Amino acid sequence: MKTLPELLAEVPQTGHVRWIGVRPESRGHMLELDAVEARREAGLTGDHARPGPRNARQVTLIQWEHLAVASALLSRELSPADLRRNIAVAGINLFSLKGRRFRIGQALLETTGWCQPCARLEERLGPGTFQAMRGHGGITARVIEGGIIRLLDLVRVEPA
Template structure:
């Protein structure tokens, strides 16, 4: 894979349904998540369900596509800000779907891409955005585990690692 991307935003929330807070930097801990985030603390909506959710990512390109009404189905324009999508990291230039099962670096941190995230109807209710679920199908983000912890900051480069 010959690409490199960039980390644009970092967001955490202390508990399910709480507003996401933008961070200038964050510490990621293997086996736990982002310090202060709901999944690190065990207070997320899906904390009780075993799955890989130590850190979640979404492409800013998805937000840009939603803003212009892509995909044509549902064809509505949705303004979804980086703090609204409920993922921890917003990226640019990172083909998240191609990373499943692979390792990649975000600044000094190494993540393992476990699976694509599946949107839930809950986000439509929380944001009062009908059609958001449909608009996020197959591009709702990436769920990852943390292999090598450390501190990340917006502007950090994101690059694939050879497995």
């Protein structure tokens, strides 16, 4: 008889990209894209993120399904651009990627932490946003291998 971890390892862990965006400058407007280049130790082309191997926030990701949850809690629609995330993915639990590497399109990324809501989010989007986003903020990642990421690309967990 197989153990639960063995059974879970057999379940395909895939999702797909629903939205891509970058900010050319800090606090600037998000630019929605159909594709973006992920660069090793530098993040996404056109994004203001600080490059370097120690930067744990080269790429931010949010789970597409969590947008509906936060929108329902706020009684208004939220987009990934509102939440300042680079990539929105559907069909995979981002929190299951803790300490894991995963491919999106041609790029290989590694989870580095959680995206917690901040006070600036509440200032920009109004009262209640901070509480609505708790537990729904997504993850941060760094680029291990560069490559192109496109809308609808698969998100695949790498074997441990």
